[in-house]
Amino acid sequence: MIIVKTREEIELMRESALIVSKTLGMLASEVKPGVTTLELDTLAETFIRDHGAVPGFLGLYDFPNTLCMSPNAQVVHGIPNKTPLQEGDIISIDCGAIKNEFYGDHAYTFAVGEISEDVKRLLDVTKKSLYVGIEQFKVGNRVGDVGYAIQKFTEDAGYGVVRELVGHGLGRTMHEDPEMPNYGRRGRGKKFIEGMVVAIEPMTNMGTHRIKQLRDGWTILTDDGKPSAHFEHDVAIIDGKPEILSTFKYINEALGIVTNEEDAFRQELLTV
Template identity: 50%
Template sequence: MITIKSQNEVEAMRRAGRIVAECHALIQSKIKPGMTTLDLDRIAEKFIREQGAYPTFLGYQGFPNSICASVNEEVVHGIPGNRRLKEGDIIAVDLGATLGGYVGDAARTHAVGKISEEAQKLIDVTRESFFKGIEYAREGYRLSDISHAIQEVVEANGFSVVRDYVGHGIGREMHEDPPIPNYGKPGHGPRLRQGMCLAIEPMVDVGTYNVKLLANDWTVVTADGSLSAHYENTIYITGKEAPEILTML
């Protein structure tokens, strides 16, 4: 069931979303070659707790850390550990914060030092596809209009959209209805209404959109070993006007 948020609920989500945005800014300032993904996890957890919030991912369905840190061919749900970042890597950091019973959720993909032109294009196109998608995140459109717009941008640039993992509604729970694919034909799915809060999150691969799950039962990688990028924000549908992004400064 899709829930419509009250203004009080949206305000609570703004507060959680701001913590997420500030945490991403902090992480971006810290990323450099030689760091481990666990270093980033500890930075994020410390910051989130200092704001009086809880790192939503920690313990979620058994997930062991406060962020997902997905490097290069890892699409989503990379588990932080002793892997050291090196010059030329890209890393997708996905994180959430729960404050006052409401969740903010966002992901960013970062360069580690100097990266290839292809890797930079991948990061840029993934972000661009998000912003194109949310042009349709307003009353008068259907859910798949967002999905279709994302797919068009990605494929026009020669990349592919992951099919097996999707965006989602968000509020008191990190994952609520509706599921939001990043591909599909326009004009389908629920009609969008003011008060919906959605986590829109394109996951984009250089090569095939096919993915596989590693033996740790969490980390998803591209089937062909190609690079992958992830960009996500929590948004609030304001009505017929542009949506409000709750996880950006």
């Protein structure tokens, strides 16, 4: 069942999403060769609590940490550890926070120092596919329209789209209806309505779309050992159109990136 949010609830969800955005922005300056993912996890937990929120992943389904940290061929759900990041790595950081009883949940894949041109392209295409999918999240469209748009964009670029892991509705619980696959057929699936809030999160592999799971019961990695990228935003439908509640603004500021990629999805949200 899709749980529609009021304008007031969407504003509360924006606060939760922005806590996550600011956490990722803080981490952007800390992701560098020699740092461990466990050190980054500790920084994130402290930052979230200091900003009046609670880590959303810690203890969720018994997950042991604040962040999902997935380097290189790991797709998602990597567990922070004491292994230092190395020059040329990439690291997908997925973060959640709870404030005002609502979840925020989004993700970004960072370069560790200088990375190869082919991996840069993977990150660029995956992030662009996120916005291609968001464009289709509007009243009257369906789940398959978002999935089809992401799948076509990434497969046309020569990459594999993960099938088993999907985006989702978001609210007072981390995972609500509907599931939001990054593949699909246009005109299929549940119809989008005013007040929906979802997490859209393409997961794109440089090689095969196939994945496997480590024995830790959490870590997902590509079946062929090639790199994977993951980007995620929280998005609401307001006045029939998509409004991004999270932002990469703080990451962009930390990394010196100039972009207008989110401008089309920012509206003046009326409060009642």
